[in-house]
Amino acid sequence: MSATDDPFDDDARAAEYVLHLMDADDRLRFEDRLRDDARLRKLVHAWEAHFAPLADQVEPVTPPERIKAAVLNSVSPTASKRTWGRAWLLGLLGLAAAAAVAFVALGPVLRSPDLTPQFQAELASADGELMLIAGVIPPTHEIVIEQVAGAAPEGRVLELWLIAEGADAPVSLGLLEADGSTRIRVPDEIAPGVRTGTIAVSLEPLGGSPTGAPTGPVLATGTFTDL
Amino acid sequence: MIAQTALRDHAAFSALYDATSGKLFGICLRVLNNRSEAEDVLQEVYLRIWHKADSYAVTGHSPMTWLITVARNLAIDRLRTRKAPSKDIETVFDVEDARPGPEAEAIASSERAQIETCMAELEPDRADAVRRAYLDGETYKDLAARYEVPLNTMRTWLRRSLQKLKECLTR
Numbered sequence: 001m002s003a004t005d006d007p008f009d010d011d012a013r014a015a016e017y018v019l020h021l022m023d024a025d026d027r028l029r030f031e032d033r034l035r036d037d038a039r040l041r042k043l044v045h046a047w048e049a050h051f052a053p054l055a056d057q058v059e060p061v062t063p064p065e066r067i068k069a070a071v072l073n074s075v076s077p078t079a080s081k082r083t084w085g086r087a088w089l090l091g092l093l094g095l096a097a098a099a100a101v102a103f104v105a106l107g108p109v110l111r112s113p114d115l116t117p118q119f120q121a122e123l124a125s126a127d128g129e130l131m132l133i134a135g136v137i138p139p140t141h142e143i144v145i146e147q148v149a150g151a152a153p154e155g156r157v158l159e160l161w162l163i164a165e166g167a168d169a170p171v172s173l174g175l176l177e178a179d180g181s182t183r184i185r186v187p188d189e190i191a192p193g194v195r196t197g198t199i200a201v202s203l204e205p206l207g208g209s210p211t212g213a214p215t216g217p218v219l220a221t222g223t224f225t226d227l
Numbered sequence: 228m229i230a231q232t233a234l235r236d237h238a239a240f241s242a243l244y245d246a247t248s249g250k251l252f253g254i255c256l257r258v259l260n261n262r263s264e265a266e267d268v269l270q271e272v273y274l275r276i277w278h279k280a281d282s283y284a285v286t287g288h289s290p291m292t293w294l295i296t297v298a299r300n301l302a303i304d305r306l307r308t309r310k311a312p313s314k315d316i317e318t319v320f321d322v323e324d325a326r327p328g329p330e331a332e333a334i335a336s337s338e339r340a341q342i343e344t345c346m347a348e349l350e351p352d353r354a355d356a357v358r359r360a361y362l363d364g365e366t367y368k369d370l371a372a373r374y375e376v377p378l379n380t381m382r383t384w385l386r387r388s389l390q391k392l393k394e395c396l397t398r
Contacts, residue, residue: 011390011393015392015393016389020303020307020366021366045286048288049289049292049338050338050342051361052288052291052295052296053338053339053341053342053343054342054358054361055250055295055361056339057362058250058254058257058362060250060252060253061256063269064266067266068245071244071270072240072244074274075237075240075273075274076237120238135238135242137246144241144242144245181238181245
């Protein structure tokens, strides 16, 4: 009986393929078949999904910063005028972020199916010199701020504030890195106010506002919208 | 406006990287057991994620499953292209000791429980062989040497184990 006549044989081949147990020639032959055989692709995907949880026992290791810089550099906006929508990325981000939370043992969060909300705000100064994009990862209570254009002048720093709806004073969320992206974890107590609040960036002395309230000019503000 | 859309993608991608790169780097390191190669592969992984995102939907995978699959595939591809794999690549990790920790929740716990339950139904060294193939990228040859059995025996072992796993997983 030929390999293709036995349904389990294909399944075993699919598993071997997923485990990378085939030799190079068999692998190429299998890939040829995969291209036109949707049923076979399904078997492969099923094994991929079955095995993926085994990777849970692999401890995360923080890669060096330069890798991220290199990656982001090669996908810079000018190189990305592609037609693919960004829905996938946001969905992926939401769920992947959820998985990241799950790493710190908030498993139940992951089990709720509704983990894709993403909010985003664009903050641009009136003169257009400074432009920031802030994205919220709700499951982790994190705001990721991308400095798209401009930066604080030498000897000063940008500080991020949240003015919650109905609140009378801004709360400092933290300082931004000199450039690139900054990741800020919002304290749990104020996280619920982020979606409906206003965020703002002010120019402060190094080390941030000494008073707990913005002391320098507020350069840009924004509110979050759903993505 | 296209530029802004692209910028937004950029921000989302950056956040995705932040949320997942530790895990994926861990996987590359585990397979390659070599930091500089793992760094190269990690970079490749994110470029693949960026460019091949459209193929993600087709797989029907959860995001983490897809990301793990991409990382593992590229890491093992790299492993296989090494000219002369050293005879005994001794991993720095001890599979037996690596009991799932809190990070074990990275994938929906039901899927996790399922594969673990089914792995537990295999004889311990067979389950171990499957894990080594998946996590360390070991080949039939590596495994045959490790368990000191002929290559064909190893192949038969593993195929039977996979068959058993499948029966269990589809129960």
